[in-house]
Amino acid sequence: MDLHKMTLKEISEKLRNKEITALELTKKTLDKVKALESKVESFLSITEEIAIEKAKEVxxxxEKGEEIxxxxxxxxxxxxxxCTEGINTTCASKILQNFVPPYNATVIDRLYESGAVPIGKTNMDEFAMGSSTETSAFKKTKNPWDLNKVPGGSSGGSAAAVASGQVFYALGSDTGGSVRQPAALTGIVGLKPTYxxxxxxxxIAFGSSxxxxxxFTxxxxxxxLVLKxxxxKDEIDGTSSPEEVPDYTKFLDGNVNxxxxxxxKEYFEQGIDEDVKKAVLDGIQKLKELGAQVKEISLPHTKYAVATYYVIAPSEASSNLARFDGIRYGYRAEKFDSLDELYIKTRSEGFGEEVKRRIVIGTYALSAGYYDAYYKKALQVRTLIKQDFEKxxxxxxxxxxxxxxxxxxxxGEKNEDPLSMYMEDVCTIPANMAGVPAISIPCGLKNGLPIGMQxxxxxxxxxxxxxxxxxxxxxxxFKNRIPNL
Known part of the structure; x- marks a missing residue:
């Protein structure tokens, strides 16, 4: 059996039973990545030496009989x-193309403690701004189900790497749907946990709230398994929660009675493809047959979610991305005659069009005279969206x-129409607004392409x-189905 069609649980058992070594598995994975990378273009960097070192440690x-x-x-x-210590972390942007962090993100430290083997850093929309992984400064990732299609975004590289069987799981980030949306388009599982x-x-921050x-799995x-x-709680992140972490696998008993x-009803109205709507309703019917009770509800402020998001997220991005100024790290323009010209040239040359568009929108929304009309109003509407969910x-x-x-x-289909691209996240943005957990799982196919249920x-x-x-x-x-590449 192809190792890369196995589950994490199955592979872990093979490792424990010494049917395969971590080093053998890692080398086979690196071979697979090299064979598929020219087609799928999931990765911005391959960390072969680190992967082999981590595999040998496991x-x-x-061999010593230690618990793993x-x-x-x-x-x-x-x-x-x-951020990955000693490994380039670029946000798929020219402005950070040579940035090597001096520290690991907390999730990376925790995965390293668990013995995880990092194969590489995956492609993404620049600074996570996009829904197709086409705004990357370096390459365009392809959808493994059809190499002429997008994999979704902004975490399209991670989604494509998992969907194509290059890696067993991957991390992404979700600000308005950037894990769930590419998971849906590539036919895998994508979880955005509670804020x-x-x-x-x-x-690296885009919209901090x-x-x-x-x-992705x-x-x-x-x-x-990965979530556990x-x-x-992380003492160096003031927004992380002390809420107890259960063993999530204990919930998976198949009982929804x-x-x-x-x-x-707002999620099934105009703008949703009829085949997508039918596949999701069929999924709900399947759960009803398993014993769940189904009830129509209303989330009345859903229609304002996209507009609200595209005030709040660009405003926070405008503030967060102000640090990329050519002074301390990252790209710096070569020719300038003044400090102002250094800032202008560095940011004009270093950022892509979509990032610049959102910085301008956010700076405008936060400016004197417009703050109350736009940003403050958007925060008030966000509260109404959150209250819809609570009710x-x-x-x-x-x-x-x-x-x-x-x-x-x-x-390339939506590159000239930003508003059409923004509407890709119409179903996913509300969960980010409310800070609630959401998962996308595959529930069908249309013309050979996956459909996601949230x-x-x-x-x-x-x-x-x-x-x-x-x-x-x-x-x-549908689970563990890998497209034929």
């Missing part, structure tokens, strides 16, 4: 906006909706979200 522990984590010795990918569930320390590190059980290893599912969760346990309004589109839960109730996702996954034949 093999030594196994379920993730030990298993190759994974890291989105290139998550504060996973430390953001070492995640919205950013959350997320997880090929099935729900694997997602639960990286979740929890009596569970209440809310179906928000809905008084009656239901989870909410189910489409992840994306359509299946993967052609590379399951949204209460704050810190990732267990129930995973439970529902796992029950559905086991009732259909």
């Amino acid at each position: 093999d030594e522990k196994i 984590s379920p993730l030990a010795g298993i190759p994974m990918g890291i989105k290139d906006n998550i 504060g569930r996973i430390s953001r320390y070492g995640l 919205l950013d959350q590190i997320g997880i 090929r099935n729900v059980y694997d997602c639960a 290893e990286i979740a929890g 009596g569970l209440k599912i809310g179906v928000p 809905a969760f008084e009656d239901v346990d989870v909410i189910i909706a489409p992840t994306v309004p359509n299946v993967a589109f052609n590379i 399951i949204i839960g209460k704050h810190f109730d990732e267990g129930t979200v995973l439970k529902v996702a796992h029950a559905y996954e086991n009732s259909v034949d």
Whole structure:
């Protein structure tokens, strides 16, 4: 059997039983990445030496009979906006193309403690701004199901690496849907946890009140394994929560009998592809057959979510990206006659068009005379969106909706229409606004391209979200399906 079609659990058992060594697995993975990279273009850098070193450490522990984590010795990918000590972290931007962090993000330290093997840093939309991984300054990642299609974004490199079987799991970041949307378009599992569930320390900031590190895997059980290893309070991240981290695999019993599912009518209205709508409704029906109760609900302020997001996120980006000025680190323009000219040239040459567009929008929204009209008003609407979810969760346990309004589109199709690209996140943005956990799982195909179903839960109730996702996954034949490349 192809090792790269196996689950994390199966591979971990093979390693523990000494049927394969971590070094052998890592070398086979590196060979697979090299064979597929020219087609898929998932990675910005390959960390071969570090991967081999980490694999050898795991093999030594196994030889000594030491207890190892379920993730030990298993190759994974890291989105290139998550800091890795001694490894380039570029955010897929010219302005950071030679930046090597002097420290690890907390999630990386935790994965290293678990014995994880980093294969490389994955491609992304520049500074996580985009929905197709086409705004990267370095390359355009392809969708493994159809190399003429986008993989989604901004974490498209991580999604494509997992979907194509190059790595067993990967980390991404989700500010407005950037884990769930590419997971849906590439036919894998993508989880955005509750805001504060996973430390953001070492995640290069885009929108600080919205950013959350997320997880890509090929099935729900694997997602639960990874979440358990990286979740929890971090003393150096003031926004991380002290909420206890359970063993999420214990929730995966297949039993959804009596569970209440809310179906928000606003997510099935105009703009959602009919085949996508049918696949998600069929998924809900399948859960009903498994014993869940289904109820139509309303999230009335959903229609304002995209407009609200594109005030709040660019405003926070405008502030966060002000640090990239050519003075302390990163790209610096070569010819300038004054400090102002240094700033202008560095930022004009270093940032791509989409990043500059959002900086300008955010700076305008925060400027004197417009702050109350735009940014403050957007924060008030955000509160209403959050309250919609709180009210809905008084009656239901989870909410189910489409992840994306359509299946993967052609590379280049929406580049000249930013508003059309922004609408790709219409179904995912509200969960970021409310800070609640949400997962995307595959629920069907249209023209050979995956369709995603989104399951949204209460704050810190990732267990129930995973439970529902796992029950559905086991009732259909889709998990661990790898496109033929």
